[in-house]
Amino acid sequence: MKTKNTQRNLRLAALLGITLLGLTACASSANNGLDGQEPASTVTSTEAEAVTVSDAWLKTASAGEMVAAFGTLENDTDENVTVVSVTSPASPDAQLHEMVTDSTGQMKMQEVKGGFTIPAHDVFALEPGGNHIMLLDLPSAVNAGEDVPFTLTFSDGSTLEFSAVAKDYAGANESYDDHAGNDDEGDEGHDGMSGDDHS
Amino acid sequence: MTESTSSPVQAGANRRQFLLGGAAVGVGAVAALGIDRAINQQADRPATSPLNGDDTVPFYGAHQAGIDTVPQAHIAFFGLDLRDDVDRAGLARLMRILTDDAARLTQGVPPLADSEPEMVVAPARLTVTFGFGPDFVERAKGQQPKWLKPLPAFEIDALRPEYSDGDLLIQVASDDPMTLAHAGRMLLKDTRSFATLKWSQPGFRRAHGTEKPGTTMRNLFGQVDGTTNPRPGTDDFTEVVWSQEGWMSGGTSIVLRRIQMDLDEWDRVDRAARDNVLGRFQSNGAPLTSNPHRAAAEFDEPDFEAKNAIGLTVIPAAAHIARSRPAAGQEQERIFRRAYNYEAVPSGDEITNAGLLFASYQADVEAQFLPIQRRLSEVDMLNEWTTPVGSSVFAIPPGCAEGGFIGDTLLT
Numbered sequence: 015m016k017t018k019n020t021q022r023n024l025r026l027a028a029l030l031g032i033t034l035l036g037l038t039a040c041a042s043s044a045n046n047g048l049d050g051q052e053p054a055s056t057v058t059s060t061e062a063e064a065v066t067v068s069d070a071w072l073k074t075a076s077a078g079e080m081v082a083a084f085g086t087l088e089n090d091t092d093e094n095v096t097v098v099s100v101t102s103p104a105s106p107d108a109q110l111h112e113m114v115t116d117s118t119g120q121m122k123m124q125e126v127k128g129g130f131t132i133p134a135h136d137v138f139a140l141e142p143g144g145n146h147i148m149l150l151d152l153p154s155a156v157n158a159g160e161d162v163p164f165t166l167t168f169s170d171g172s173t174l175e176f177s178a179v180a181k182d183y184a185g186a187n188e189s190y191d192d193h194a195g196n197d198d199e200g201d202e203g204h205d206g207m208s209g210d211d212h213s
Numbered sequence: 214m215t216e217s218t219s220s221p222v223q224a225g226a227n228r229r230q231f232l233l234g235g236a237a238v239g240v241g242a243v244a245a246l247g248i249d250r251a252i253n254q255q256a257d258r259p260a261t262s263p264l265n266g267d268d269t270v271p272f273y274g275a276h277q278a279g280i281d282t283v284p285q286a287h288i289a290f291f292g293l294d295l296r297d298d299v300d301r302a303g304l305a306r307l308m309r310i311l312t313d314d315a316a317r318l319t320q321g322v323p324p325l326a327d328s329e330p331e332m333v334v335a336p337a338r339l340t341v342t343f344g345f346g347p348d349f350v351e352r353a354k355g356q357q358p359k360w361l362k363p364l365p366a367f368e369i370d371a372l373r374p375e376y377s378d379g380d381l382l383i384q385v386a387s388d389d390p391m392t393l394a395h396a397g398r399m400l401l402k403d404t405r406s407f408a409t410l411k412w413s414q415p416g417f418r419r420a421h422g423t424e425k426p427g428t429t430m431r432n433l434f435g436q437v438d439g440t441t442n443p444r445p446g447t448d449d450f451t452e453v454v455w456s457q458e459g460w461m462s463g464g465t466s467i468v469l470r471r472i473q474m475d476l477d478e479w480d481r482v483d484r485a486a487r488d489n490v491l492g493r494f495q496s497n498g499a500p501l502t503s504n505p506h507r508a509a510a511e512f513d514e515p516d517f518e519a520k521n522a523i524g525l526t527v528i529p530a531a532a533h534i535a536r537s538r539p540a541a542g543q544e545q546e547r548i549f550r551r552a553y554n555y556e557a558v559p560s561g562d563e564i565t566n567a568g569l570l571f572a573s574y575q576a577d578v579e580a581q582f583l584p585i586q587r588r589l590s591e592v593d594m595l596n597e598w599t600t601p602v603g604s605s606v607f608a609i610p611p612g613c614a615e616g617g618f619i620g621d622t623l624l625t
Contacts, residue, residue: 071325074406084326158406159306181310181326182405 060172061095065132070164070178072149073186075156082111082186083147083164083178084140089132096169098129104162105149112145123148129169142186156180265388265421266335272316274612275463276455277619279340279386280551280574281445283426287393288386288416288553290469290570291401292379292605293408301353305624307407308343311383312618314403315341318396327399337389337421339396343619344382344467344607355623356459360466360578361608367590369601376471376603379411384467384572388421414471414603416553416570429498429511432554433567434479434598436491437498439550440511454549456576460622463611466578468548470571471555471603477565479598490594492532501528533595536588546584548573568599578606 070085089095100108112126121143130145132138140146147164149156156162161177168174270278299307314324319339323330345353347361363378383400387393401410418430432438443450454465479487488494492515494505500515517535519527528535539546551572559566575581589596610620618624 069325073326157303157306158403159303159310179310179313179325181403183326185328 061168061170062172062174064089064091064095067176070176071181072178073183074158074180077155080150087132087138092134094133096129096131097166098169099167100147102164107150109148111148158182266337268338269320269336270338270340272319273615277342277612279342282340285338285386286388286418286421287390289397290414291383292412293381294411295380295408299407304353308620309618310403314400332395337387337392339387339392342384344609346380346607348380353623358608364604369590369596371600372604373602375412378605382607416555432569435495440498442550453547454574465574465609467607468573468582469605470601472571473568473600473602475598489529492528492534531592531594533593536593537585548575548582
């Protein structure tokens with residue numbers, strides 16, 4: 015029961031975006047059973063092999079819209095790894111995005127420079143209101159329950175494929191002032207981001 | 214907090230509060246885990262009193278949970294209508310999403326895209342059970358069970374469409390009403406692209422811990438209700454409940470009848486008449502041919518032949534239990550009841566608008582449920598105070614293995 019609770023709390027913590035610094039030994043105990051001991055370092059030849067993706071999902075969207083994808087990237091090795099780009103057959107233009115505060119105090123998203131770095135033995139959360147993957151100019155709708163494939167490319171050129179399930183979601187209306195033709199999204203964006211003041 | 218609250222319970226609650234609180238204000242999880250461990254060590258010393266909220270019911274398995282599960286305190290039945298454009302592939306997408314949601318929610322893990330993951334951590338035996346209506350099976354291009362259709366009209370019925378029928382049933386039950394509210398909403402959010410909500414019927418039993426698990430429930434007339442139910446885990450239960458037919462193998466059916474109970478008129482009926490109407494004593498549920506005071510007498514076999522001093526049967530021929538009992542040689546006419554009470558908002562001069570959500574599970578509605586319902590509709594003294602106002606029938610597909618989804622025997 016205790017183990018289950020700890021697992022549950024860790025998963026909840028991960029979902030809430032807590033930095034799980036130094037907790038990977040426990041988080042991975044379900045796999046290696048070495049609670050509290052030095053994690054078994056995996057000798058990996060590529061950055062892609064260091065990373066596991068879990069809980070991947072994206073918002074549903076209509077053709078022509080853009081849509082964000084989320085999930086948890088976990089690096090179970092002793093070295094930092096960096097995702098430098100992303101592609102998906104669902105979009106001709108997939109980007110790695112971060113959220114920043116603009117000069118008016120509004121949260122805006124923008125393409126991240128230098129990619130996403132996942133520290134050694136740490137978790138990197140892609141979540142509404144935070145870092146995420148953006149699919150632009152969708153040629154066709156993304157319907158609820160569809161699996162959308164993604165490929166991450168790391169700084170060493172290695173690649174990691176995963177798929178995310180599409181879900182109806184009312185949040186994640188990140189506004190975007192740096193991309194042509196997104197006036198509609200800008201209006202919605204204020205609703206989606208204003209709640210972040212509480213944290 | 215009272216003096217009698219034991220420290221382990223407090224420690225457990227505090228531990229969870231700390232973790233959630235720490236998460237909300239961004240306290241380092243390293244510190245949180247350190248304290249978590251310290252508290253666990255403390256809590257391990259005295260006899261621990263586990264939190265009811267931590268109890269989980271396995272989701273994956275041969276059968277869906279929520280049928281042979283000891284009934285939880287709270288339930289909500291949701292009936293949905295599919296949108297016109299949802300085809301077989303759409304149904305598979307819907308059931309994959311709902312299955313993933315249910316598998317996570319029932320184990321205390323937030324579903325993907327849950328905006329309130331804090332509401333998921335205490336499942337309190339949460340179960341989620343799905344059922345398919347005739348139109349669902351037709352769109353899935355599956356074999357229609359011959360019993361999967363609305364029940365025939367009965368003379369006693371006063372059915373209202375807002376409590377009847379539907380294409381998809383979602384049955385959510387938990388010992389905690391907060392958990393139930395969030396789980397229900399989360400599941401319904403994920404149906405929006407596929408379906409609209411037709412009706413919602415909440416129900417309740419005794420709160421968790423009020424009486425011994427396994428105690429036969431009482432309905433709002435005060436009657437002990439469900440004494441002759443087959444016991445989950447027995448061969449008898451397997452035979453009554455689980456189907457062996459094609460894609461339904463390991464599944465069952467539900468007949469959900471919303472039965473309005475006229476409590477105001479029932480108040481006018483004295484104790485002896487109440488006992489005669491049912492054929493059982495209100496005191497302990499024992500048949501009228503047994504003992505009204507001994508608790509175990511509830512399970513005594515009724516003697517329908519026994520006569521009183523003036524030569525009438527002790528149990529009247531029109532009593533509810535006499536009419537619902539299968540005739541000799543018709544022993545397949547049995548069902549598994551898992552009913553809940555309901556209370557709704559009274560209207561007009563009413564002070565009570567209440568009744569029973571009569572949920573009956575059986576392998577075959579026609580062979581098992583319908584003969585009983587026909588007899589009761591013809592003659593049953595209880596009909597004087599009860600009116601069926603809602604009715605629906607759903608096929609409950611079997612459970613699934615991890616990696617599969619509910620309905621995969623129909624949709625893949």
